[in-house]
Structures are given as C-alpha cells and as structure tokens.
Amino acid sequence: MSQAVFPKSLATTTARGARAEFDVGDLIRRGVFYLCMLALALVFVLPLIWMLSTSLKNDAQTYHVPPIWIPWPMRFLNYPEAMRAQPFGLFFLNSLRYAGLSVVGQLLACCLSAYGFARLRWKGRNVLFAICLATMMIPYQVTMVPLFITFKHLGWIDTYKPLIVPAFFGSAYFIFLLRQFFLSIPQELSEAARIDGTTELGILWRIILPLSKPALAVVGLFTFMGAWDNYLGPLIYLNDQTKYPVALGLQLFRSDFVEKLAWPYLMAATTVTIVPVIVLFYVTQKTLVEGISITGIKG
Numbered sequence: 001m002s003q004a005v006f007p008k009s010l011a012t013t014t015a016r017g018a019r020a021e022f023d024v025g026d027l028i029r030r031g032v033f034y035l036c037m038l039a040l041a042l043v044f045v046l047p048l049i050w051m052l053s054t055s056l057k058n059d060a061q062t063y064h065v066p067p068i069w070i071p072w073p074m075r076f077l078n079y080p081e082a083m084r085a086q087p088f089g090l091f092f093l094n095s096l097r098y099a100g101l102s103v104v105g106q107l108l109a110c111c112l113s114a115y116g117f118a119r120l121r122w123k124g125r126n127v128l129f130a131i132c133l134a135t136m137m138i139p140y141q142v143t144m145v146p147l148f149i150t151f152k153h154l155g156w157i158d159t160y161k162p163l164i165v166p167a168f169f170g171s172a173y174f175i176f177l178l179r180q181f182f183l184s185i186p187q188e189l190s191e192a193a194r195i196d197g198t199t200e201l202g203i204l205w206r207i208i209l210p211l212s213k214p215a216l217a218v219v220g221l222f223t224f225m226g227a228w229d230n231y232l233g234p235l236i237y238l239n240d241q242t243k244y245p246v247a248l249g250l251q252l253f254r255s256d257f258v259e260k261l262a263w264p265y266l267m268a269a270t271t272v273t274i275v276p277v278i279v280l281f282y283v284t285q286k287t288l289v290e291g292i293s294i295t296g297i298k299g
Contacts, residue, residue: 055079055267062263075264079272082253082265088272090242091249096276098160098234098245099227105167106174106223107216113170114178115204119190129179136172140232148236162237163230167223174219181215182208217287225277246273 049069054062056074083089116122117129151162185208193203209216231247238244244252253269281288 051267052271054264055271057264059264078264078268082268083272085265086249086253086269087242088246088249088269091244091246092273092276094243095228095245095247098163099224101160101164102167102227103220103223105164105169106171106219109168109170110174110178110219111204111209111216113175114182115200115208117175118179118182119187119203119208120200132172133176144236151237157237158239158243159237160243163227163233171223174223178212178215178219181212185211214287217284221280221284221288224280228277249273 053069055078057071058075061068061071151157156162189207190203193207234245234248254266
C-alpha cells in the first residue's frame, strides 16, 4: 500500500514544483512587461508633468539649476493672472463653437456617406469609394493655396466658414471607419425594417446609428480634438483677434509674454486649454476604447 501511495505523492509534489516554477517565471515576465510599459508611459507624460510643475513656479524656481520638479511654495495665482492677460474666455467660446459645429458636420456627412457605401447597392459604388480613399493621399499643403483662393472669392476670409463648412462634406478617413463598422451590422436587421416599410433614412436613424455609438464616439472625439488643436487653419483664414480660437490665442499670449520670460504664465494658460480635451476623453473613455477596438477588429 505504501508503494502505491508513494508514486502518487511524488507526482503531486513534482506537479506543484513545476507549477510554482511556472508561476514564478510568468510573474517575472509580467513584472518586466509592466515596468517597460510604466517607463514608456512616463516618457509620454513627462512633458505634461513639467508643464504642470512650471505653471506653479515663480521666476526664481523656473530658472533654478538643477530643475525643480515639485515647486514650493506653489504659486496658484499664475492661473488667474494668465487668464486675465488675454481674453481666454472669448478664445474658449470661439473654439467651442468651431469644434462643436465641426463635430456635427462630420457626423452628419460621414454617417450618410458611410451608409451609402456600406448598405446600399448602386452602380459605381466601389469605384467612388476608392476615389474617396485616394483623397487621403493628398497632403493639406497641396490644397492649401487653391482652397484659400476659393474661399477668398467666396468672401469667407476672416470668418469660420472655411473651417466649418468643409466638415459638412465629410472626411475620407471617418467615412472609411464608419463604413467598416456599418458592414459589421447584420443585414437581416435592415431587411426586416424594409419589410415593415421603413425608409433608408429610418433604418439609418433607428437601427444603424444606435448600434454604432462606439464608432460615432470615435469620430466625434477625434474631430473635436482636431478642431480644438487646429492652428494652421485659423492662422490662414482669420485676421480679427476677437475671432481667434484657443490655439491662436496661446500663440498671441506667447508672443506678448515670452519676451518677458513669463514661462509660468504660458504653462498655466496651456494647462487650462488642454483641460476640456482631457475631461472629454475621460468621460468618453470606455466608449472610445470600445469603438477603436471594434472598428479595428471588424470589417
């Protein structure tokens, strides 16, 4: 009987030892992986940390060698003083109007175009879709001068029309993204709706769009971020400083105050301008990640 028990206990001990060795090796690999990810994350977040640190410094701490990462005492007055130095409230409103209307235009145009390419059958659909994708290969620098001449003849210079109206014609990248997502939705849903007498717009509004919230969130957030951070477009088309968005307002602030070496004020103003984008990202983070993962896997 002891001979029968001994091999079983020996096998159990060996299995436990192998499992423990495997767990230790797996733990080490996971630890190294997470340390590498943490190091990369620190590399990306380091400029933000430095910006936030500098925004709370006084002049002596700003130019101290070696650099001071945690200022003390922290000068929170840099924020209201920086906001009063330029009309940042007006710049924020201008950016919100511009970015909000751009989001509406992109969602409207891209949803309609993507639905036509994904769910409707018509002659020349694939050819036209290929031409649409080919427009992504044209750099903005190539079309910048012709667009400026066109908008000048239309009398749109020094207005937001050159920045907002093109959004209502869609973006090839977002049309492609939504098309791929719409293709992943079962056709049986649309066919059942057609049997019930629903129009194509009704199918889009009642069936396709409610099922496409993650992809719509991706389009909306990326459009908002692109409009909020856009510097070149407003620089080309806007002349009146009261119409400047945040990006041009920061440049105006920089030209006025960096000559006086007021870096804490500039960092404070910059920190305030990125807050809306950060808040919007964290509010929509779950939907955004889901949309990116789904649109990247399906289609």
